[in-house]
Amino acid sequence: MNAALSDDSDRPIGVFDSGMGGLTVLSALMARLPHEDMLYLGDTARLPYGTKSRRTVARYALQAAEKLVSMRVKALVIACNTATAAALDEVRAAWPQLSVLGVVEPGAAAACAATRNNRIAVIATESTIRGGAYQRAIQAIRPDSSVIGQSCSLFVPLAEEGWMDGPIVEAVAKRYLEPLFMSGASGGQSGAADGQPDAPNKPDIPQPDCLVLGCTHFPTLTATIAKVLGDLSVGQVTIVDSAATTAQAVKNKLRELDLLNRQSQPGQARFMTTDDEARFARIGSLFLGRQLEAGQVELVNL
């Protein structure tokens, strides 16, 4: 039994995403779990997931999960908000013995820990916002909270183009964020402040004090988002990204199952993509925060 457990603890953690965005989660996992081996799979042949239907994303996510399960992972991390929202339950149902963690629940928990006024704003892809996964996850923890969401479809291609700051990204961020914080100030309904025309700066209902980055691409835009929030003259807003809390949740789960790797040397990461290793390495470097070379990336078919 001990020998079997020891074998299991040596197995890698599987991480998948539609493409490169999940590398922000992998980076947090590597920092928090430096002795674990990691298998990362980015489904770049079919990215992005965020503009596609729940049904299609779930089908893709199950295929990615199956690939990693066939490589004998000891736990599976869905490092993509869209895929978590669309397919976490289905992936768990397909492999009930395996620990499967998504990024939505840790992100929701972090937001609930950060907010002081119970008003939380979420920015994510079109699919994640439409499905309401964050709203449900946050209100499961804090039923009295108010959650407003905004899809930011252009943030993903902007991040992938490497345009992470400067006037264009700021203008895009302002266009997406302004209504969130304006509608927060007016109670979530446009025109709700009409009854108090003399006090536009003293709304009865406070603005959100917490902004969840509900897409793994968005942390690369944090500096710009923070700057725009400052320009919008909103109060103190805590920006929450789920990478660090997801990594902690994975660590807790592995410890609970006695599956933490006992090796003393640093863990190894192995990178797989379904299309174009060179592009994965080039753009992936932006998200991973260190240089990746095309030679380190394997092409796989799902």
Next chain:
Amino acid sequence: MNAALSDDSDRPIGVFDSGMGGLTVLSALMARLPHEDMLYLGDTARLPYGTKSRRTVARYALQAAEKLVSMRVKALVIACNTATAAALDEVRAAWPQLSVLGVVEPGAAAACAATRNNRIAVIATESTIRGGAYQRAIQAIRPDSSVIGQSCSLFVPLAEEGWMDGPIVEAVAKRYLEPLFMSGASGGQSGAADGQPDAPNKPDIPQPDCLVLGCTHFPTLTATIAKVLGDLSVGQVTIVDSAATTAQAVKNKLRELDLLNRQSQPGQARFMTTDDEARFARIGSLFLGRQLEAGQVELVNL
């Protein structure tokens, strides 16, 4: 023999694209060939093609073509520059008896007809620019021409977000177009004008006088592109999009093969997508130029 020909002429024209952009080509086909029935297939489950590898795009294009061939089309139009560049030869090889037309050759022909100074700029997706298909097609017609290309990855998501004018799109367009026309003015190499510092406005080598919209999404941004060219104070630039010339090329080919439909009533268009009929209808309306309802769109699997 005549009966068989008559049967063949009744068959529909098949048109495919990675998603909704090809509807700009379909619209031109419907205008030029009002008595033809059309089958349109948008592979939205895997869009965009423009950031993916040639090999992957070719695989997807062959699957889309196979679907339409199985529906007995009399001709096939690849209404996507990326897929044309990646897969025209392979699709023709797979169905040698079928007329298969892409959008690159008609676009190149239109550019060669429009330019007066033989300097042509092409904007397209990352994949199309990297593959150099326009450069080859233009120089096959005009070997003495000079072609410069620029990938404009953000134009597709901007068009799909419905942001087709206004300061953000203008700023993005300026960022992409400025180097094209500046490098044109300095002979294609930055710093080449250093030898003539007193005459920055009188370069020896003229700027491009023709801009090819080498992606079917881009015609929706024509007004913004034209405005930015004006702001850049470049000379008269003809903007070429391949939709109309592709439609004419299809008409010529059908006439040559005696395959023009002889019915007197208007042709019917049928729309198929691989994901999310509602999103296809909503965004597709922008490209088709008339309202599409989700109920008019069928979901198919490739």
